[in-house]
Amino acid sequence: MGRETGGEIRVETSLVERIVAEAVADLNLQRSAEDQIGKDPHALLFGPGGSLDSLGLVQLIAEVENGVEDASGQRVNLADEALLESEENPFKSIAFLCAYLVRLV
Amino acid sequence: MTTSCLLVSDANIAPLAGYLRNDTESPQVQVIEAPYGIVEPVFLSEHEVWSGVEGDTAALVWTRPHSAVPALAQLEFGRAVSREEIASGVDRFVELLLAKKDRLGALLLPLWTLPPTARNRGAGDLKRGGCQWAVQQMNARLVLLAEDSALIHLLDTHSMLASCAERVYDAKLWHMGKIPFANSVFRRAVGEVKAVLRALTGRAKKLIVLDLDDTLWGGSVGEVGWEQIRLGGHDYVGEAFVVFQQALKGLSSRGIILALASRNEERLALEAIDSHPDMVLRRDDFVAWQIHWGDKATSVASLASELNIGLSEVVFIDDHPAERARVREALPEVMVPEWPEDPALYADALAELRAFDALELSGEDGRRGALYAEERKRSASLREVESLEVWLESLELVVTAKKLMSDDIGRAAQLLNKTNQMNLRTRRMTGDQLASWAEGEDREVWTVRVADRFGDAGLCGLLGLKGREGRGDVTDYVLSCRVMGRGVEESLLYVATARAQANGWSSLQVEILPTEKNKPCRAVLERLLAERKRGENSWDLEGVFPLPQHVDMRM
Numbered sequence: 307m308g309r310e311t312g313g314e315i316r317v318e319t320s321l322v323e324r325i326v327a328e329a330v331a332d333l334n335l336q337r338s339a340e341d342q343i344g345k346d347p348h349a350l351l352f353g354p355g356g357s358l359d360s361l362g363l364v365q366l367i368a369e370v371e372n373g374v375e376d377a378s379g380q381r382v383n384l385a386d387e388a389l390l391e392s393e394e395n396p397f398k399s400i401a402f403l404c405a406y407l408v409r410l411v
Numbered sequence: 412m413t414t415s416c417l418l419v420s421d422a423n424i425a426p427l428a429g430y431l432r433n434d435t436e437s438p439q440v441q442v443i444e445a446p447y448g449i450v451e452p453v454f455l456s457e458h459e460v461w462s463g464v465e466g467d468t469a470a471l472v473w474t475r476p477h478s479a480v481p482a483l484a485q486l487e488f489g490r491a492v493s494r495e496e497i498a499s500g501v502d503r504f505v506e507l508l509l510a511k512k513d514r515l516g517a518l519l520l521p522l523w524t525l526p527p528t529a530r531n532r533g534a535g536d537l538k539r540g541g542c543q544w545a546v547q548q549m550n551a552r553l554v555l556l557a558e559d560s561a562l563i564h565l566l567d568t569h570s571m572l573a574s575c576a577e578r579v580y581d582a583k584l585w586h587m588g589k590i591p592f593a594n595s596v597f598r599r600a601v602g603e604v605k606a607v608l609r610a611l612t613g614r615a616k617k618l619i620v621l622d623l624d625d626t627l628w629g630g631s632v633g634e635v636g637w638e639q640i641r642l643g644g645h646d647y648v649g650e651a652f653v654v655f656q657q658a659l660k661g662l663s664s665r666g667i668i669l670a671l672a673s674r675n676e677e678r679l680a681l682e683a684i685d686s687h688p689d690m691v692l693r694r695d696d697f698v699a700w701q702i703h704w705g706d707k708a709t710s711v712a713s714l715a716s717e718l719n720i721g722l723s724e725v726v727f728i729d730d731h732p733a734e735r736a737r738v739r740e741a742l743p744e745v746m747v748p749e750w751p752e753d754p755a756l757y758a759d760a761l762a763e764l765r766a767f768d769a770l771e772l773s774g775e776d777g778r779r780g781a782l783y784a785e786e787r788k789r790s791a792s793l794r795e796v797e798s799l800e801v802w803l804e805s806l807e808l809v810v811t812a813k814k815l816m817s818d819d820i821g822r823a824a825q826l827l828n829k830t831n832q833m834n835l836r837t838r839r840m841t842g843d844q845l846a847s848w849a850e851g852e853d854r855e856v857w858t859v860r861v862a863d864r865f866g867d868a869g870l871c872g873l874l875g876l877k878g879r880e881g882r883g884d885v886t887d888y889v890l891s892c893r894v895m896g897r898g899v900e901e902s903l904l905y906v907a908t909a910r911a912q913a914n915g916w917s918s919l920q921v922e923i924l925p926t927e928k929n930k931p932c933r934a935v936l937e938r939l940l941a942e943r944k945r946g947e948n949s950w951d952l953e954g955v956f957p958l959p960q961h962v963d964m965r966m
Contacts, residue, residue, distance in 0.1 A: 332594055335429070335430055335433060335598070336425075336426055336428075336429020336430055336432075336433065337429060337433070338432070338433065360588075361423070361425055361426075361588055364583075364584060364587045364588035364590070365426065365584070365588070365590070365594065367583065367587070368581050368583050368584045368587075368593070369594070371583065372577075372578060372581065372593075385583060385587060
């Protein structure tokens, strides 16, 4: 669960990692054995050479946003084209996404 | 065994395609995806997706109400739409889909829903002219159209949505990906689609083998006596066992047979079943039992063998994890579901199995338990006579063969689609397809009813015959396992060859299409037609096959 700090609920790193892992696991249920998204947190996720196509990205965004909201009550918006094109693109890898979410919430 | 399913939608249901393709539950599904948003072009043209479609492919067509019946969109702009306009819109939509009816084995249509956020006029939306009212009208019309169709099967989207603990709709998924539901709905839909596919292809389960103590009632009858077991009464646990037994009784009444495998003293267990006032299931509801202190896996295997039911058609339910593990390990084909510890969840757990779906019910389904009880008496009578011949003579067996009649089409199709072991070529057809096939030139379908002094087994055999250049082929030789070993196998061959002679065919070819399950059919043919073998899988029959002396054939 989240951790209360002065009236706010903070989402802990381990919880963020679990939310992202569950979203990735759900995507993997739709993918063949050869096409699984690996567990390596630094593997390329979205972008040239990444394992996610745009449909997968949409689903990952929705699952993670909902997961964060369920855990913290806080609605985050990950569907930001400018963000995707920036150096900060959180969907570069699982590690980037987790780090971004921890900063965000 | 793999089944193919064509997915067509006005929205993006790619997540469903992925889940369906990778789900490990039987049957494995080969998914053919039509690009989304082109329902009409797919059904009105020879779109490339049809190149992968074979005759037994099921098409799942999942649409939003506004795209199926465009008039609905006008409601949102304040224009009134009548009930008749909606009905004719649904008729047109179904007619569109039926343009490909000859290419498909089944048409699966999820009922229409609106997103839960579509409130419009609130409660007023269910009044005439409201969107929710219109969707209810659409579904009512669809249910009516599907009522007598052997091709159309409806999926209850509302119960799918209601059973999802998570979000069922996500506006972001819709706006970014045109995905109409959250993934939880698609995961749920996979189970529903597979349940229909199992029912369509004769893979629904037929036998439930049940434990007694802490499964059908609370407590150990051997220790506390039947008066003290927890069943019924003012006790939520006792009530839960009654509800579970009622659910089982419901399955039994539509043809799923029940048997017992319990470690107990048989006398004490049967006394509880006969005497406890709150037992819903009584001795006559169980077609067989193995109540002793021996191994449960052996008991389950013996019951399946005694009832002539394949292990893959058996479900074993036991509250004890060690017993489940033992049966799972020894009999991997048997379905052994994990079982909740809380009896209050038993009835729901049974429903969740989705293993007993029946798309159509015949009169024989309701009598199946009684038929097996008659078989038990028949087998007991065999043990009392000195020879098989004397026993067969004593049966007073009457076999009635008739050309396929319209009243019998439902049961005949069910027999064709559910029978695995005594099935020559395992052809699967809907009732409409079977009737249409039978009307073709040089084709005949015959049904066979069997009765003896113990009871009437009903329609339990089917023959398909096809003429070809002065010769004949047996396209279907199907027999319910419960009448095997009484001369009905020979009687079917008699009917086939008599018809071949009446049609002037010089010979009749019987060619088996081997499957994992129809080995009993091959064994029967090898035994009866040993001298008429033509090839590895085929036999040639000339002249009329002799009818067993004890059979009173009516044709």
